[in-house]
Amino acid sequence: SQQGEEDPQALSIQEGENATMNCSYKTSINNLQWYRQNSGRGLVHLILIRSNEREKHSGRLRVTLDTSKKSSSLLITASRAADTASYFCATDWTYNTDKLIFGTGTRLQVFP
Amino acid sequence: DGGITQSPKYLFRKEGQNVTLSCEQNLNHDAMYWYRQDPGQGLRLIYYSQIVNDFQKGDIAEGYSVSREKKESFPLTVTSAQKNPTAFYLCASSARLASNNEQFFGPGTRLTVL
Numbered sequence: 001s002q003q004g005e006e007d008p009q010a011l012s013i014q015e016g017e018n019a020t021m022n023c024s025y026k027t028s029i030n031n032l033q034w035y036r037q038n039s040g041r042g043l044v045h046l047i048l049i050r051s052n053e054r055e056k057h058s059g060r061l062r063v064t065l066d067t068s069k070k071s072s073s074l075l076i077t078a079s080r081a082a083d084t085a086s087y088f089c090a091t092d093w094t095y096n097t098d099k100l101i102f103g104t105g106t107r108l109q110v111f112p
Numbered sequence: 113d114g115g116i117t118q119s120p121k122y123l124f125r126k127e128g129q130n131v132t133l134s135c136e137q138n139l140n141h142d143a144m145y146w147y148r149q150d151p152g153q154g155l156r157l158i159y160y161s162q163i164v165n166d167f168q169k170g171d172i173a174e175g176y177s178v179s180r181e182k183k184e185s186f187p188l189t190v191t192s193a194q195k196n197p198t199a200f201y202l203c204a205s206s207a208r209l210a211s212n213n214e215q216f217f218g219p220g221t222r223l224t225v226l
Contacts, residue, residue, distance in 0.1 A: 042217030048214065102147075
């Protein structure tokens with residue numbers, strides 16, 4: 001089964017609002033990554049957070065990681081219509097760092 | 113212009129036919145991956161390779177085959193043994209086979225079995 005599950009499955013907001021997406025996973029990890037996918041396109045890497053980090057920022061993105069709850073959140077501040085996309089978390093396993101396991105994704109729609 | 117390319121963008125196949133999807137990268141990456149994505153789903157790993165002439169099965173390898181004869185190329189063959197091949201196929205590469213490496217994705221190939 002997939003390691004990561006994103007919540008919510010879909011999110012609709014107005015431009016300027018903040019968007020928060022959550023990812024829960026099942027086993028201990030070393031790294032967690034967030035990716036973005038525009039409709040019908042490949043994925044683009046957004047940010048990586050390691051298991052010993054609690055928070056990371058990149059531009060308008062803020063990622064948190066709570067290893068005790070096995071969860072991560074991605075916050076997009078001051079959203080824009082161009083942020084409309086699907087967002088996926090991807091994790092490894094502590095005992096297998098060769099590959100990533102992707103969640104089911106959150107579809108974000110930002111209305112102008 | 114560095115990147116990862118996939119061809120064709122759209123592919124139609126009749127049942128019972130094998131078909132090969134192309135993936136090329138000029139990023140000098142060691143590791144390459146093939147994923148399958150179904151509507152509303154995440155990505156599932158089909159095969160991955162960390163070096164030329166070496167590859168490993170992912171989570172859903174049945175009905176698929178790959179080769180890695182050159183560092184820059186990792187073609188995927190969808191065989192007639194794959195029961196439900198209609199899907200969006202994504203190829204990716206990373207500098208090393210390690211989960212702390214960012215993966216770079218191609219634009220994808222949408223395969224439809226008629």
